[in-house]
Amino acid sequence: MNLTLKIWRQAGPEAPGEMVTYPVSDISEDMSFLEMLDVLNEQLNAKGEEPVAFDSDCREGICGMCSLMINGEAHGPEVTTTCQLHMRSFTDGDTITIEPWRAEAFPLVRDLIVDRSAFDRVIQAGGYVSVNTGAAPEANNLQVRKEKADRAFDTATCIGCGACVAACPNASGMLFLGAKITHLGELPQGQAERDARVVKMLSQHDAEDFGGCQNLGECAAACPKEIPLDVINQLNRDFMKAKR
Amino acid sequence: MAELIDDLYRLGDPIQDTKAPEGPIEDKWTAAKFDNKLVNPSNRRKLSVIIVGTGLAGASAAATLGEAGYHVKSFCYQDSPRRAHSIAAQGGINAAKNYNDDGDSVYRLFYDTVKGGDYRSREDNVYRLAEVANNIIDQCVAQGVPFARDYGGLLDNRSFGGVQVARTFYARGQTGQQLLIGAYQAMERQVGAGTVEQFTRHEMLEVIVVDGKARGIIARDMVTGEIETHLADAVVLASGGYGNVFFLSTNAMGCNVTATWRAHRKGAYFGNPCYTQIHPTCIPVSGDHQSKLTLMSESLRNDGRIWVPKNREDADKDPRDIPEEDRDYYLERIYPAFGNLVPRDIASRQAKYMCDDGRGVGPLVGDFRRGVYLDFASALSRMSREAIDEKYGNLFDMYQRITGEDPREVPMRIYPAVHYTMGGLWVDYDLETTIPGLYAVGEANFSDHGANRLGASSLMQCLSDGYFVLPNTIRNYLAQGPFEPVAPDAPEVREAEESVKSRIDTLLSINGERSVDSFHRELGHIMWEYCGMERTEEGLRKAIDLIRSLREEFWRNVRVLGTADTLNQSLEKAGRVADFLELGELMCIDALHRRESCGGHFRAESQTEDGEALRDDEHFLYVAAWEFAGEPSGAPGAPVLHKEDLIYKAIELKQRSYK
Numbered sequence: 001m002n003l004t005l006k007i008w009r010q011a012g013p014e015a016p017g018e019m020v021t022y023p024v025s026d027i028s029e030d031m032s033f034l035e036m037l038d039v040l041n042e043q044l045n046a047k048g049e050e051p052v053a054f055d056s057d058c059r060e061g062i063c064g065m066c067s068l069m070i071n072g073e074a075h076g077p078e079v080t081t082t083c084q085l086h087m088r089s090f091t092d093g094d095t096i097t098i099e100p101w102r103a104e105a106f107p108l109v110r111d112l113i114v115d116r117s118a119f120d121r122v123i124q125a126g127g128y129v130s131v132n133t134g135a136a137p138e139a140n141n142l143q144v145r146k147e148k149a150d151r152a153f154d155t156a157t158c159i160g161c162g163a164c165v166a167a168c169p170n171a172s173g174m175l176f177l178g179a180k181i182t183h184l185g186e187l188p189q190g191q192a193e194r195d196a197r198v199v200k201m202l203s204q205h206d207a208e209d210f211g212g213c214q215n216l217g218e219c220a221a222a223c224p225k226e227i228p229l230d231v232i233n234q235l236n237r238d239f240m241k242a243k244r
Numbered sequence: 245m246a247e248l249i250d251d252l253y254r255l256g257d258p259i260q261d262t263k264a265p266e267g268p269i270e271d272k273w274t275a276a277k278f279d280n281k282l283v284n285p286s287n288r289r290k291l292s293v294i295i296v297g298t299g300l301a302g303a304s305a306a307a308t309l310g311e312a313g314y315h316v317k318s319f320c321y322q323d324s325p326r327r328a329h330s331i332a333a334q335g336g337i338n339a340a341k342n343y344n345d346d347g348d349s350v351y352r353l354f355y356d357t358v359k360g361g362d363y364r365s366r367e368d369n370v371y372r373l374a375e376v377a378n379n380i381i382d383q384c385v386a387q388g389v390p391f392a393r394d395y396g397g398l399l400d401n402r403s404f405g406g407v408q409v410a411r412t413f414y415a416r417g418q419t420g421q422q423l424l425i426g427a428y429q430a431m432e433r434q435v436g437a438g439t440v441e442q443f444t445r446h447e448m449l450e451v452i453v454v455d456g457k458a459r460g461i462i463a464r465d466m467v468t469g470e471i472e473t474h475l476a477d478a479v480v481l482a483s484g485g486y487g488n489v490f491f492l493s494t495n496a497m498g499c500n501v502t503a504t505w506r507a508h509r510k511g512a513y514f515g516n517p518c519y520t521q522i523h524p525t526c527i528p529v530s531g532d533h534q535s536k537l538t539l540m541s542e543s544l545r546n547d548g549r550i551w552v553p554k555n556r557e558d559a560d561k562d563p564r565d566i567p568e569e570d571r572d573y574y575l576e577r578i579y580p581a582f583g584n585l586v587p588r589d590i591a592s593r594q595a596k597y598m599c600d601d602g603r604g605v606g607p608l609v610g611d612f613r614r615g616v617y618l619d620f621a622s623a624l625s626r627m628s629r630e631a632i633d634e635k636y637g638n639l640f641d642m643y644q645r646i647t648g649e650d651p652r653e654v655p656m657r658i659y660p661a662v663h664y665t666m667g668g669l670w671v672d673y674d675l676e677t678t679i680p681g682l683y684a685v686g687e688a689n690f691s692d693h694g695a696n697r698l699g700a701s702s703l704m705q706c707l708s709d710g711y712f713v714l715p716n717t718i719r720n721y722l723a724q725g726p727f728e729p730v731a732p733d734a735p736e737v738r739e740a741e742e743s744v745k746s747r748i749d750t751l752l753s754i755n756g757e758r759s760v761d762s763f764h765r766e767l768g769h770i771m772w773e774y775c776g777m778e779r780t781e782e783g784l785r786k787a788i789d790l791i792r793s794l795r796e797e798f799w800r801n802v803r804v805l806g807t808a809d810t811l812n813q814s815l816e817k818a819g820r821v822a823d824f825l826e827l828g829e830l831m832c833i834d835a836l837h838r839r840e841s842c843g844g845h846f847r848a849e850s851q852t853e854d855g856e857a858l859r860d861d862e863h864f865l866y867v868a869a870w871e872f873a874g875e876p877s878g879a880p881g882a883p884v885l886h887k888e889d890l891i892y893k894a895i896e897l898k899q900r901s902y903k
C-alpha cells in the first residue's frame with residue numbers, strides 16, 4: 001500500500017518543531033507500524049536526510065519503550081503498543097499523522113522521543129516493597145487468595161509506556177500510579193507500607209507536573225495492557241484512608 | 245609467537261585455576277562465602293561499583309550492592325532501567341523447591357542443567373546456581389512478584405523442556421516482566437535512598453583499565469552526545485547477550501555486544517562465542533521487511549503438539565483438513581520419553597530437518613516453507629477455553645496480532661530463531677573476568693549453560709548472579725580497598741576517551757553509500773546461513789571470508805548522517821554493528837575449531853547415525869576462552885585460544901539422550 005505520513009520533526013528541546021509530510025510506498029500489511037517507519041528512515045538515509053528519531057526496543061509489546069500518537073490516538077487504533085500495531089489496520093491511500101506524547105511531565109527530546117523519567121521518580125518515591133536481599137521468608141509460608149493474586153497481576157502488567165498520560169486531556173499519571181498502588185496493595189507483602197506508599201507516590205506525581213484526574217477514562221481506553229480504570233478508585237480510597 | 249592453527253588462531257596457555265574452593269561440591273559455595281573477605285559496613289560507602297545494564301542481573305546486583313551500602317552507578321541505554329530485555333522473557337524461572345513432591349532436588353536441578361548443556365558447563369558454577377535458586381523465589385515473592393497461584397493460595401508450577409519434573413514458577417506468559425519489575429523496584433528504592441545513581445540513555449563505549457585493573461568506563465550520553473568518564477573501584481558488565489549479530493533474533497532492537505566486546509579488546513577473554521541458542525518456537529519470518537522475530541514461550545509445548553504433514557503435497561493445505569493419520573507428530577515419534585518437551589536445540593534442529601525434507605508449512609519464503617505446526621486442538625478438547633486462556637491467553641493474542649490468525653482456531657505456525665547466547669565473557673567462580681576488578685553477570689558471561697540452555701534457566705541465572713553470587717564474591721575484591729584514586733586526566737583515561745571520540749569521528753566522516761542496517765542485515769544473513777543451526781568446515785571458512793570483506797567495506801562505505809553532539813540513532817547503531825562485525829568472525833573461528841557437535845553447536849561432520857549431536861569428549865572437553873590479539877592498525881588479528889579443561893566429579897559424562 002501507499003501512504004502519506006505527516007510526522008512531527010524537532011531537532012531538540014529548544015529547536016522549533018513542525019509537521020513534515022513524507023510519502024511511503026510498497027508497504028506490506030504484514031509490517032509492523034515501526035517497520036514501516038524503518039522503511040521511511042532507510043529512504044531518508046539514502047537521500048541524505050536525517051532519519052526520524054523514535055523510541056523502540058523489544059518490539060514485542062512488553063518493554064514499554066515505544067510510544068507515538070497516531071492519528072491522535074496513543075499507540076494508534078488498536079488496543080496494543082505501537083510496535084505490535086500492524087499495517088493491516090490501515091488502508092491504501094491513508095494519511096497518517098504521527099506525533100510524540102505531549103505532556104508537561106514528558107519533555108520532548110528529539111522528533112518523536114520524549115523523556116519519561118518522571119515515572120522512575122514516582123516509583124523511587126515508594127513503588128516497592130522494602131525487603132533487602134536475603135531477608136525473605138520461605139515463599140510458600142505466605143498464602144495469597146487467587147483472586148487477589150490475579151488482580152495484583154492484572155495491574156502489575158503496566159509497561160510504563162505513558163500512553164495513559166498522553167491520552168489524558170490533563171496529562172494525569174493517575175492510571176500509572178493507581179496500577180502500582182493496586183498491585184502492591186492487593187498483596188499481603190505490600191501492606192506494611194501501604195499508607196506511606198500512596199502518600200509519597202502521589203506527592204511525587206504532583207511534583208512532576210502531571211495533571212489531576214477528572215475520571216474521563218481516556219487513560220484506560222488508551223492503555224495497551226488494559227489496566228482497568230478502577231485502579232484510580234483504589235488509589236483514592238487508599239489515599240483517603242492514609243490521610244485519616 | 246605460537247604457530248598459526250587453521251590459518252586462523254594460535255594456542256595460548258591453558259587456564260589452570262577457576263578459583264573455586266576445594267572440597268565436596270555441595271560445600272563449595274558455603275566455603276567461598278566464608279573465605280571471601282568482608283567489608284566493614286562503614287567502609288562500604290567509600291567503595292564504588294559501576295554496573296552496566298539494568299536487566300535482571302544488573303538491576304538485582306545494583307539493588308543488592310546498594311542495600312549493602314556500596315556506592316553504585318548504574319547505566320542503561322534505554323530511557324528507563326525497567327525496559328531492559330529481561331522484560332521479554334515469557335515462560336518462567338526454575339527452582340528446586342519440590343513443592344509437587346515429584347522427586348526434585350538441588351542435585352536434580354544441577355544434573356538437568358549440566359545434561360541440558362550437553363556437558364560443556366563448569367560443574368562448580370552450575371551446582372551453586374541450583375543451590376541458590378530457591379532463595380530467588382523467596383526473594384521475588386517477598387518483593388510482591390505476582391507468581392501464579394492455585395486456589396489454595398500457594399505457588400503453582402509447570403514443566404519446561406529437558407526435564408521431567410514441574411519446577412518452573414511463572415507469572416502467566418510474562419514472568420520476565422514481573423521479575424524485572426521486582427528487581428527494578430528494588431533498585432529504584434536504592435536510587436531513592438541515594439546509594440544507587442542511575443544513568444539512563446547512556447551507552448558504555450570503553451572500559452578504563454589502570455595498572456591492570458578495571459577502574460571505570462567511558463560512556464556516551466545518548467541525548468547530548470557528551471563523552472563522559474566514570475571512575476569506580478570495580479566494574480560489572482550486565483549487558484546481556486549478542487544474539488543480534490544475526491540481525492534477526494528475538495532480542496530487543498538495542499541489544500548489542502559493545503560493552504563486552506570493548507572489554508574483550510582490553511583483555512577480557514571471550515568464552516565459547518559459538519554457543520548460540522536457536523529457540524524452536526518463534527513466529528516464522530514473513531518477509532524482507534522484518535526487523536525482529538517474536539518468541540512464543542516454550543511453555544506452549546506443555547499443551548501444544550508439534551507436527552508437520554506426512555506428505556509433502558499437504559504442505560499448503562488447511563491444516564484442519566489434514567486427517568490425524570496424515571500428520572507426523574515427529575517429536576513424539578522420535579523422542580517418546582520427552583516428546584514435545586525435548587530441549588531447545590533438539591526441537592529446533594528437528595524442525596529444520598522437517599522443512600529441509602519439504603514438509604514445512606506456511607507461505608513460501610523464497611522457494612521454501614519455513615514453519616511447523618504447534619497445535620492446541622487436543623488441549624482444547626481436554627480443557628476449557630478459559631483454562632487455556634488463563635495459561636496462554638496473552639501469547640495467543642500476541643500471535644494473532646502479528647499473524648492475523650487465531651491459534652484457538654488454526655494451529656500456530658512456528659520456526660526456530662536465534663534467542664540466546666550461551667557464550668560470553670569468560671569468568672571464574674567469582675564471576676570475575678581475566679581483567680581484575682571487571683565482573684560479568686547474567687547472559688553477558690559464559691558460565692552456567694554449557695552448549696545449550698534449558699528453558700526458564702536464564703532468569704534463574706541472572707537473578708542468582710545479581711542477588712546472591714556477585715554481592716558475595718565482589719566483596720573479596722573490594723576488601724582490598726581503599727584503592728588508589730585515578731586522576732580524571734590519567735593517561736589511561738585519556739587514551740580510552742580519545743579512542744572513543746576518534747571512532748565516532750571516523751564513523752561520521754566516511755559518508756559512504758550504504759546504511760548501517762544494510763550491513764547489519766547482510767552480516768546477519770551470513771551468520772544464519774553458515775553459523776546457525778548447522779555448521780560445516782566449508783561454510784564457516786566461507787563465512788569468515790565474507791565477514792572480513794564486509795567489515796572492510798563497512799569502514800569504507802557506511803553512511804552515518806547527523807552529528808555527534810545530539811541524539812543520533814544511526815551513530816548508535818553504527819558503533820554496535822562495527823563490533824558485531826568483529827564478533828561474528830570470532831564466533832565462526834570458535835565454531836570452526838570445535839570439530840564436534842554439542843548442544844546448540846551442531847557440526848554436520850559430527851553426528852550419530854540417527855542424526856543426533858555427537859560430542860568428542862576426548863578432544864573438546866574444555867571451555868574455549870579467546871584472547872583478543874590486535875593488528876598494529878587496531879583491526880582484529882589471529883585470536884589466542886586458552887583452554888579451561890572441564891572436570892566432572894559429581895556427574896558422570898554420558899551421551900545425552902531424550903529418547
